[in-house]
Structures are given as C-alpha cells and as structure tokens.
Amino acid sequence: MEELEFRYDTQLLIDGEDLDEDEIAEYITENFEGDSLLAAGDEDTVKIHFHTNEPWKVLEYCRTLGEIYDIVVEDMDRQTRGLKG
Numbered sequence: 001m002e003e004l005e006f007r008y009d010t011q012l013l014i015d016g017e018d019l020d021e022d023e024i025a026e027y028i029t030e031n032f033e034g035d036s037l038l039a040a041g042d043e044d045t046v047k048i049h050f051h052t053n054e055p056w057k058v059l060e061y062c063r064t065l066g067e068i069y070d071i072v073v074e075d076m077d078r079q080t081r082g083l084k085g
Contacts, residue, residue: 010048011072011073012072015044
C-alpha cells in the first residue's frame, strides 16, 4: 500500500472581515507543507481544504484571521486502510 505524503485532510471555515482567499492561499502555500489546497469564499467567509501532516499549524494560522468553525481533520492513511477517521 502506498504511503501518503500528506496524511491529514484538513477542512474549515473562517469567519472574518476583509478576508482575501488569494492571500490566504498564498500564505498557506508558502508556509506549510501540503497539497490539494482550496481556498474559496468572499471577504466574510473563506473555506479552506488542505492536505498536510501538521493540521494544527494551519488551524493556528487561520485563527489569526477570524473565527474558525466546521473544522474537520481526517486521517486519510486510516481511511485508505479501511478504518474510520
């Protein structure tokens, strides 16, 4: 079985003011290792989807931008082995 380079599928919403999804995506790309980044939304709400080995760092950064919620961190390695999680 192939080992995943980035294990945690990290998803969340950010509620804030004057959010810029392009700036957020650029910051994440430049500062965190991972792939499959999606940052979409408007100036009030941005959805983040990112595969990484350090989801807590992404959450800490996003928390500096506003309130974070609907947080889901899934272990894709466990999923590929048929386990929940």
